[in-house]
Amino acid sequence: AQTVTQSQPEMSVQEAETVTLSCTYDTSESDYYLFWYKQPPSRQMILVIRQEAYKQQNATENRFSVNFQKAAKSFSLKISDSQLGDAAMYFCAYRVASNFGNEKLTFGTGTRLTIIP
Amino acid sequence: GAGVSQTPSNKVTEKGKYVELRCDPISGHTALYWYRQSLGQGPEFLIYFQGTGAADDSGLPNDRFFAVRPEGSVSTLKIQRTERGDSAVYLCASSAGWGTQYFGPGTRLLVL
Numbered sequence: 487a488q489t490v491t492q493s494q495p496e497m498s499v500q501e502a503e504t505v506t507l508s509c510t511y512d513t514s515e516s517d518y519y520l521f522w523y524k525q526p527p528s529r530q531m532i533l534v535i536r537q538e539a540y541k542q543q544n545a546t547e548n549r550f551s552v553n554f555q556k557a558a559k560s561f562s563l564k565i566s567d568s569q570l571g572d573a574a575m576y577f578c579a580y581r582v583a584s585n586f587g588n589e590k591l592t593f594g595t596g597t598r599l600t601i602i603p
Numbered sequence: 604g605a606g607v608s609q610t611p612s613n614k615v616t617e618k619g620k621y622v623e624l625r626c627d628p629i630s631g632h633t634a635l636y637w638y639r640q641s642l643g644q645g646p647e648f649l650i651y652f653q654g655t656g657a658a659d660d661s662g663l664p665n666d667r668f669f670a671v672r673p674e675g676s677v678s679t680l681k682i683q684r685t686e687r688g689d690s691a692v693y694l695c696a697s698s699a700g701w702g703t704q705y706f707g708p709g710t711r712l713l714v715l
Contacts, residue, residue, distance in 0.1 A: 490645075521703075529692060531646070531706035577645050589634060590659060591696075591704060593645030 488513045490580050492594035499568045500602050506553075507563045507597050509578030520554065520561045521579040521591070524572075531577070537561065539583070565599075573601045605629070607707035609695050615713045616685055624680040624710045628697030635678050636704060637670055638694040646694050652678060685714045 489512045499505035511520070522534040537545045537554050544552050549569075553562045565572055578594040608627040616622050628635050634653055638646035648662040652672045660670075667685075672678040682689055692711050696704040 523706075529694075529709045529711075531694065531696075533703055533705070536703060579645075589651050589653075589698070589704075590636065590648040590662070591638075591646070592648070595643075595645050 488515075488580055488582070488592045490578050490592050490594040492578055492597050494597045495595070496598045496600070498600040498602055499565075501568055501570060503568055504564060504566045505568055505599065507565075507576050507578075507599070509561045509563070509594055511559050511561065511578070511580050513559070513580065513582070515582045517583040519581045519583055520552075521581070522550070522552070522561075522563045523577045523579060523593075525575040525577060525596070526573075534576070535563065568601050570601050570603065573599060575599075607695055607697050607705055609693075609707040609710050611710060612708065613711045613713070615715065617715050618685060618687060620685050620714075622682050622685055622712065624682075624693050624712070626678045626680070626695030626697075626707060628676065628678070628695070629699075629705055632697035632699050632705075633675070634698045634704075635672060636696045636698075637678070637680050638696065640692040640694055640709070642691070649680070649693075682712075685712075687714050690714045 491510045518539045520537045523531045535547045549566045551564045575596045577596045579591045610625045636651045637649040640646040650660045650670050655675045667683045670680045692709040694709045696706045698704045
């Protein structure tokens with residue numbers, strides 16, 4: 487079974503600084519997707535960034551980038567120039583890519599990010 | 604366009620009662636998913652529909668939980684004989700086949 491581990495329950499960062507959230511996962515699959523989702527107090531899960539395992543290049547979306555280390559099964563999220571609106575729970579998630587029907591996401595337990603003004 | 608919507612936003616019920624939670628996916632999305640998020644945890648998969656059929660219901664915890672999607676659009680999650688342990692946020696997501704899953708705001712269920 488696939489598992490996703492987020493070892494940092496809480497993180498904080500000064501506004502405008504950079505913070506990195508950690509995620510590791512365990513899988514025997516070779517083809518899969520990894521995601522970071524943001525969940526503000528409104529409860530709605532918002533996709534931050536997505537990485538395909540077959541791509542060596544790390545995904546970036548504006549101030550958000552990932553460090554994907556496939557051999558180490560590590561997938562960290564870097565937030566640059568942190569803003570107050572970035573405060574939320576951040577969840578790392580995994581989905582296998584190869585088989586039709588295995589569409590479910592497996593989530594970690596989340597990291598609560600606080601932005602200090 | 605409109606995102607995934609879920610009703611009700613909050614539901615309070617008594618132990619032993621029956622509840623229905625509704626999910627209206629993004630128009631045209633063929634895949635629909637239900638997850639349950641307990642306090643302080645990440646979402647856990649319950650069931651996945653591709654069209655009208657349940658492609659994977661391996662996450663349903665027991666036979667008190669059932670979900671339908673009769674016309675391939677709106678889905679209803681049904682919980683019979685609710686228990687206090689069923690209290691959680693129930694999240695629905697939809698996707699266009701293999702694509703990214705887009706989530707609704709969830710229904711917070713409290714069983715007294």
